[in-house]
Amino acid sequence: MLSALILLLNFGGAAALKICSFNIKSFGGSKISKPDVRDIIVESISRCDLMLIMKIKDAKGKAFDQLMTHLNNRSRTRANEFSSVISERLGRKSYKEQYAFIFRQKMLSVKSVYQYPDTQTEDEDAFAREPFVVWFSSPKTEIKDFVIIPIHTAPEAAVKEIDELYDVYQNVSQLWQSDNFVIMGDFNAACGYVPKRQWVNIRLRSETEFVWLTGDKLDTTVKTSTKCAYDRVVLRGEKMIEAVNPESVEVFKFKDNLASLSRRLWP
Template structure:
């Protein structure tokens, strides 16, 4: 039954650009080894043109390559439809994670990558997992390039890390000549980690040049017992903001889509993917 549902979801080929993020909880060899779980992950990725994958915890470095092989083997349009770029293992002490971007090659290409050094004088090591920033060329959309700053905050430091993303933006904007920024990922920006009284202290929120597409009541958590807007998307740049319809924000509820029990869904992740759509380029006539 699952295979039949998956065949119905080939959304590749749309001219608009669907950009998503997905915290695949503790992604590694265990999830790769479970066919039903892998099918859901692959389908969640393949319905997007660009997927930011968070919480890759694979010390051996094999699971992500296997994911890419499986993803491309399922392509119904062309060989090696998807390519990827992945960070080094990031984290303090022995706990490490990686950020990865998986993208459809006919829609995007990588212009440059930048590992934020997280070494500002007097504020070193502000992030548990410092952002791995990627500058993409996007010739088929209203903005012909875009920079994505990913984040997976440490829950207990969410307020500080979300605020520090302002510094990351400033650093990257001086490095690359682009005005089109997307800051996205698992902010842990809800359910006690960011008290309402703290929002005023977060520059990314108080500076009006940044547009938060995702409201505080959005639910990106899988558990029915929680309603938490953990995952967020923030835009910066006039053309970038104009190129994204706020109504395009989508939480992909794979639990409902595939008729899973909560236990089955949690075997995939405790987060649902969060997506936005960038408008296609207008044809000149």
């Protein structure tokens, strides 16, 4: 199951910041060329200050730029409201995907980016799509900077990849001087992909300094036949954890909220 939902969280201060995660099913030229589909995606992104986009599968490299153009052209009074940063194409063999972050420029800026190399001794190539890590500056919020580690796991390797995110955190925390971390994305962390008996083998779960905002019973799927908490948000850092209200996490059911637009995206 591929998630096509948005996970929202807010942390306060001088201004609240809405951070979201969206796995767009096989985003590329076909979707961006359909006005009704494009409108759903643009409307969903515009609801957030910072959006992680997953499963960009555009080999030609044009669809994401077109998405940004449509997003920034939607309002004449707020030209170039959003900026972005995108990874290289990631994956084994011929199958490739990209991560991207889209953010409001008046709220955020990028301090640094880091493509996790996934070359650990005796554990090389642990990820199908290595995390593209971004360090953000957020001067208007209580938390002035934070790091996001994104992930879209391979479903059949979800247990291993979620566990390996602990190593990614350790690596990045040594590289950058930030205490505030958000690990988020499509973990495939439920149902048949992560059986209950396997949670004890996942360090990101067993180490108590990590706080999971998304519970195991949260439904982040779009099909009515499934109810699985595939998408997750995990926090690390005392100030970050204190700044976030756990009840602010939501699943945006765009098929319900934007029903008139959504039929051709996920029929």
